[in-house]
Amino acid sequence: xxxxxxxxxxxxxxxxxxxxxxxxxxxxxxxxxxxxxxxxxxxxxxxxxxxxxxxxxxxxxxxxxxxxxxxxxxxxxxxxxxxxxxxxxxxxxxxxxxxxxxxxxxxxxxxxxxxxxxxxxxxxxxxxxxxxxxxxxxxxxxxxxxxxxxxxxxxxxxxxxxxxxxxxxxxxxxxxxxxxxxxxxxxxxxxxxxxxxxxxxxxxxxxxxxxxxxxxxxxxxxxxxxxxxxxxxxxxxxxxxxxxxxxxxxxxxxxxxxx
Amino acid sequence: xxxxxxxxxxxxxxxxxxxxxxxxxxxxxxxxxxxxxxxxxxxxxxxxxxxxxxxxxxxxxxxxxxxxxxxxxxxxxxxxxxxxxxxxxxxxxxxxxxxxxxxxxxxxxxxxxxxxxxxxxxxxxxxxxxxxxxxxxxxxxxxxxxxxxxxxxxxxxxxxxxxxxxxxxxxxxxxxxxxxxxxxxxxxxxxxxxxxxxxxxxxxxxxxxxxxxxxxxxxxxxxxxxxxxxxxxxxxxxxxxxxxxxxxxxxxx
Numbered sequence: 220x221x222x223x224x225x226x227x228x229x230x231x232x233x234x235x236x237x238x239x240x241x242x243x244x245x246x247x248x249x250x251x252x253x254x255x256x257x258x259x260x261x262x263x264x265x266x267x268x269x270x271x272x273x274x275x276x277x278x279x280x281x282x283x284x285x286x287x288x289x290x291x292x293x294x295x296x297x298x299x300x301x302x303x304x305x306x307x308x309x310x311x312x313x314x315x316x317x318x319x320x321x322x323x324x325x326x327x328x329x330x331x332x333x334x335x336x337x338x339x340x341x342x343x344x345x346x347x348x349x350x351x352x353x354x355x356x357x358x359x360x361x362x363x364x365x366x367x368x369x370x371x372x373x374x375x376x377x378x379x380x381x382x383x384x385x386x387x388x389x390x391x392x393x394x395x396x397x398x399x400x401x402x403x404x405x406x407x408x409x410x411x412x413x414x415x416x417x418x419x420x421x422x423x424x425x426x427x428x429x430x431x432x433x434x435x436x437x438x439x440x441x442x443x444x445x446x447x448x449x450x451x452x453x454x455x456x457x458x459x460x461x462x463x464x465x466x467x468x469x470x471x472x473x474x475x476x477x478x
Numbered sequence: 479x480x481x482x483x484x485x486x487x488x489x490x491x492x493x494x495x496x497x498x499x500x501x502x503x504x505x506x507x508x509x510x511x512x513x514x515x516x517x518x519x520x521x522x523x524x525x526x527x528x529x530x531x532x533x534x535x536x537x538x539x540x541x542x543x544x545x546x547x548x549x550x551x552x553x554x555x556x557x558x559x560x561x562x563x564x565x566x567x568x569x570x571x572x573x574x575x576x577x578x579x580x581x582x583x584x585x586x587x588x589x590x591x592x593x594x595x596x597x598x599x600x601x602x603x604x605x606x607x608x609x610x611x612x613x614x615x616x617x618x619x620x621x622x623x624x625x626x627x628x629x630x631x632x633x634x635x636x637x638x639x640x641x642x643x644x645x646x647x648x649x650x651x652x653x654x655x656x657x658x659x660x661x662x663x664x665x666x667x668x669x670x671x672x673x674x675x676x677x678x679x680x681x682x683x684x685x686x687x688x689x690x691x692x693x694x695x696x697x698x699x700x701x702x703x704x705x706x707x708x709x710x711x712x713x714x715x716x717x718x719x720x721x722x723x724x725x726x727x728x729x730x731x
Binding site: 269272273274294296297299301302303305306307308316317320321348349350368 | 625627628632633636652726
């Protein structure tokens with residue numbers, strides 16, 4: 220499935236009127252593409268994903284869902300940064316929650332949850348409750364749940380932001396491997412430029428709030444990728460350009476405020 | 479830790495006090511009329527048990543507490559559901575709950591007896607009110623504290639409203655439901671015994687009051703100890719139940 224977002228507008232009430240979170244955000248995601256948004260914190264990334272997931276209605280604009288040829292179902296699932304697992308369910312039950320909602324029988328969903336958790340390095344943790352899991356394990360279970368449901372689009376809101384550097388690298392590799400197997404559409408959000416380059420086909424740079432797309436880049440690297448992407452001249456150039464766009468984006472926002 | 483050491487670590491001070499008391503009373507340093515030695519209190523307790531008097535009192539108190547608790551938890555539960563569903567009703571019910579909760583329950587006994595008559599119904603009704611208020615306050619709090627994130631998460635996976643109630647709201651509130659049960663049981667027990675002291679012909683409270691009036695000090699001590707014992711055993715009972723029904727809460731420790 221691809222998503223066509225046009226003129227999205229969202230504002231949140233505040234003590235003095237309302238603060239715009241998104242103002243006229245327009246972009247297309249492509250079928251089977253790994254699309255990443257990078258932007259400073261407070262640029263409305265989380266808001267954007269909530270709108271795309273259908274959890275928040277925009278004040279104006281729309282998200283058009285254009286089904287692709289090999290969508291199993293038409294769901295759009297969100298993996299967020301935290302509060303991702305139900306504290307009252309075991310890792311296995313959390314991972315299988317999507318399957319449970321789809322009406323898959325218990326035996327089968329437990330088996331499938333066990334298999335994917337094992338693939339993600341969580342073997343033996345099936346019966347643990349989230350409170351007993353490390354941050355990295357929790358995010359693995361959340362990613363497992365998303366993949367098990369086989370959604371038409373996966374939305375990921377800085378899923379690795381709270382992790383330490385090593386754990387983040389491991390999870391990035393696991394996500395790459397899992398995703399490159401059948402390349403569902405992903406819209407990923409991060410403020411980590413290296414992470415964006417490693418994972419994505421295409422990168423959109425958002426300005427400081429209210430979020431607008433200020434630059435767009437294709438990532439010139441083939442797939443499947445290695446966890447440590449060899450940073451050739453082209454990729455260094457890309458990283459430099461993205462950082463420059465981010466710097467300019469922050470600058471224009473401040474300029475706009477000053478005016 | 480072995481069960482022996484577990485008990486020893488908790489009970490040595492209590493045992494020491496009892497032994498000291500026994501010695502002081504036996505040597506007449508404490509007046510045995512006012513401070514009957516623990517051995518005599520124990521003997522009285524055994525005699526009361528043998529004659530069936532203790533059993534009858536315990537049964538009267540526990541059945542009264544249980545009945546009030548059951549009615550209170552059921553009614554309180556229903557009220558909680560209603561105010562969780564309707565914010566408007568919640569706003570209206572809240573001041574009423576606050577007023578009732580701030581008024582010492584025992585002071586309402588004469589009023590309740592005016593309404594229901596001087597009978598078992600009044601006693602149980604007051605216990606039910608006390609238990610019900612705790613339940614309403616706890617559950618309404620718990621319901622409001624359920625994180626929006628979990629509701630969104632379930633909704634994102636296509637859960638219907640009914641499923642969200644069953645899979646999110648209910649388990650999210652379960653720890654506080656158990657807290658409510660534990661607190662309301664304690665309150666119900668205290669209130670029942672207090673009511674019995676003021677207006678009843680049976681139960682632990684009645685036994686305490688009649689022992690006081692007849693100056694049967696050994697029986698008085700024995701009855702008060704029974705009241706304490708009842709309070710003591712209900713706490714751990716609920717902890718065991720909670721560990722079973724809310725396993726993720728102990729996982730957090």
